[in-house]
Amino acid sequence: MSAPRVRGAAGAGTASGGAGRVILVGGGPGALDLLTLRAWRALQTADVVVVDRLAPTEVLDDLPPHVEVIDVGKVPGHHRVPQEEINEILLEHARRGRVVVRLKGGDPFVFGRGGEEAIACREAGIAVEIIPGVSSALSVPALADIPVTHRGTVAAFHVLSGHDGLDEAAVTCLKHRSATVVILMGVAMLERIVDQALAAGSDPGLPAAIVENGSTPAQRVTRAPLGELVVRAEQVGVRNPAVIVLGDVAAPGLLTPAPTGDHGVAGRPTRVRSGFDPEHAGHDVAPGARVLLA
Numbered sequence: 001m002s003a004p005r006v007r008g009a010a011g012a013g014t015a016s017g018g019a020g021r022v023i024l025v026g027g028g029p030g031a032l033d034l035l036t037l038r039a040w041r042a043l044q045t046a047d048v049v050v051v052d053r054l055a056p057t058e059v060l061d062d063l064p065p066h067v068e069v070i071d072v073g074k075v076p077g078h079h080r081v082p083q084e085e086i087n088e089i090l091l092e093h094a095r096r097g098r099v100v101v102r103l104k105g106g107d108p109f110v111f112g113r114g115g116e117e118a119i120a121c122r123e124a125g126i127a128v129e130i131i132p133g134v135s136s137a138l139s140v141p142a143l144a145d146i147p148v149t150h151r152g153t154v155a156a157f158h159v160l161s162g163h164d165g166l167d168e169a170a171v172t173c174l175k176h177r178s179a180t181v182v183i184l185m186g187v188a189m190l191e192r193i194v195d196q197a198l199a200a201g202s203d204p205g206l207p208a209a210i211v212e213n214g215s216t217p218a219q220r221v222t223r224a225p226l227g228e229l230v231v232r233a234e235q236v237g238v239r240n241p242a243v244i245v246l247g248d249v250a251a252p253g254l255l256t257p258a259p260t261g262d263h264g265v266a267g268r269p270t271r272v273r274s275g276f277d278p279e280h281a282g283h284d285v286a287p288g289a290r291v292l293l294a
Helices: 037-044 057-062 083-095 114-123 136-143 168-176 187-199 226-236
Strands: 005-007 021-026 048-051 068-071 099-104 127-131 157-161 180-184 207-212 220-225 242-246 270-272 291-293
Touching: 021 037, 021 083, 021 114, 037 099, 037 127, 048 057, 048 083, 083 099, 083 114, 099 114, 114 127, 136 180, 136 207, 136 242, 157 168, 168 180, 168 187, 187 226, 187 242, 207 226, 220 226
Parallel strands: 021 099, 021 127, 048 068, 048 099, 157 180, 270 291
Antiparallel strands: 005 068, 180 242, 207 220, 207 242
């Protein structure tokens, strides 16, 4: 295999003593303490760890010394180890009776190609276990104080990869403000994404945010109206990894308590997007509640 080894040598490690297997592990958005307990336990059983660039690599320091670590991390625009070769690495070691942990960032089934790896293993007769991870699509906005849904504001969200710009569903969500749009891996396509949304009739004033390096000490949040987002991102030098959030939930101050005396459901202020009709909100807004526009 041409993949670089971070630690250990080919053939190092202790075989599991039986049939090999592969464990696809979601490592979360980056912070070590957002790795799940089940994921940590799986890592303690590993003979080999095949790791991505955005996985919480800090956890590798706690692995037993015999564990072989293989770095197959991708950077934007350059897949150093092609997916087909990653599949072969997993199969090679599992066939030798080893426990192989495939450590990914986020969740293995959210743009992580975990499904492809699971199929490759099962076609080869290799047992596969899936351990979900905390997806950056949800956790990174939350860590930036952005709820992807918020009662009285929006009740749905749409997640997509930004590699090809917006899909039809995302365009519709933005035009009608019917769902939050969360875009992963979209920084390089930001200008195209914004142009698509505006050309389809989206409000240039629609709140938007970009969260870089979510969950890490380098986390940074950049906010601007949709029509100004590209210029603002260029001004501050936005870079990957980043999550783009488009929609009314990205409005600054959405979760800031309203002044005393403005009460909504159960005595709390109800803050909704401009154009929201309380008469059609059902139980979202209490009768007689004062509505605060976000």
